[in-house]
Amino acid sequence: MTTFAQARIEADAKLPIIRITRDFSATPEQLFRAHIDPELFARWVGPTDMRTRIEHWDAKTGGSWRFVQDRDGTEYAFHGCFHDVRPDRIVQTFTYDDEPDGVALETLWFEDLGDRRTRLHGQSLCDSFEARDGWLASGMEVGVNEGYAKLDAMVADGAI
Amino acid sequence: MVDRLSRVFAALADPTRRDMVARLAAGDATVGQLAVSYEMSKQAVSKHLRVLEDAGVVRRTGDTRRRPVQLDAAVFDLMTKWITRYQRAAEERYRRLDAVLADMTDAEQRGTAS
Numbered sequence: 001m002t003t004f005a006q007a008r009i010e011a012d013a014k015l016p017i018i019r020i021t022r023d024f025s026a027t028p029e030q031l032f033r034a035h036i037d038p039e040l041f042a043r044w045v046g047p048t049d050m051r052t053r054i055e056h057w058d059a060k061t062g063g064s065w066r067f068v069q070d071r072d073g074t075e076y077a078f079h080g081c082f083h084d085v086r087p088d089r090i091v092q093t094f095t096y097d098d099e100p101d102g103v104a105l106e107t108l109w110f111e112d113l114g115d116r117r118t119r120l121h122g123q124s125l126c127d128s129f130e131a132r133d134g135w136l137a138s139g140m141e142v143g144v145n146e147g148y149a150k151l152d153a154m155v156a157d158g159a160i
Numbered sequence: 161m162v163d164r165l166s167r168v169f170a171a172l173a174d175p176t177r178r179d180m181v182a183r184l185a186a187g188d189a190t191v192g193q194l195a196v197s198y199e200m201s202k203q204a205v206s207k208h209l210r211v212l213e214d215a216g217v218v219r220r221t222g223d224t225r226r227r228p229v230q231l232d233a234a235v236f237d238l239m240t241k242w243i244t245r246y247q248r249a250a251e252e253r254y255r256r257l258d259a260v261l262a263d264m265t266d267a268e269q270r271g272t273a274s
Contacts, residue, residue, distance in 0.1 A: 006247075006251050007247055007250040007251040007254050008247070009243050009246055009247040009250060011169070011243055013169060013172040013173065013178055014172075014173055014175070014178075015173075016169075018246075020250055022250075022251075022254050024254075024257070024258065024261055025258070025261065025262075026261035026264070026265065030261050030264050030265070031261065033264070034257055034260050034261060034264070040260055040264070043256065043260050044253060044254075044256035044257040044259070044260045045253065046252065046253045046256055047249070047252070047253070048252065048256075116265075120254075129166050129169045129170050129173070130166045132169070133166045133169060133242075135246075136242045136243065136246045
């Protein structure tokens with residue numbers, strides 16, 4: 001069986017979609033909770049050198065959310081709606097406040113692999129190829145800025 | 161760079177053009193050869209190639225009718241680099257999630273033990 005010990009990313013050539021697959025040593029219920037509990041979510045959403053402040057969080061079908069991240073006083077805010085919140089599936093919109101006309105539709109689902117292992121499937125449908133490629137570019141900046149050192153440190157701290 | 165990558169993805173949004181790129185990845189081909197492969201007029205093939213050329217996916221030199229069309233490898237390197245770096249950022253985020261999940265498991269086990 002194929003495993004996804006590391007995040008796998010696919011940028012669809014035909015649709016402005018980014019797909020992501022990653023396996024976790026956790027139950028689907030734990031993975032679900034880490035996505036809907038605001039305190040847990042703020043701990044991992046990152047990036048590492050930013051603090052995340054949850055301003056509003058109503059993780060239920062028809063609810064909404066807003067969080068602000070800051071790095072050295074520069075703030076980046078995001079907001080969206082929870083379209084569907086179910087134990088095996090979360091569907092939500094995602095907008096970066098500085099680009100208020102843009103919106104992505106994110107779908108996450110949790111596949112139970114048994115033995116306390118769960119596969120996360122994520123799909124972000126952006127509203128244009130330009131927007132999708134902008135997200136890819138932002139990932140690039142984060143990756144370059146932070147490098148592997150901090151990542152390794154965090155893995156060690158987490159006692160995985 | 162965003163503009164360039166957007167043009168590449170937009171050019172590849174068409175299934176015929178994706179197929180042409182796959183074909184050219186296997187080896188250079190002339191407009192005439194592509195026209196035969198796709199049962200298309202040379203004009204129709206040229207139109208697709210112009211889109212790919214504008215996006216920097218393929219290169220044509222000299223007499224565009226007779227010279228073979230080449231894939232521009234640099235474009236694919238660019239796309240691969242972007243996706244690799246996005247992957248790195250996502251993986252970093254998920255390693256933090258690993259740590260959060262491990263803490264949750266620890267807390268649950270402590271709860272069960274007490």
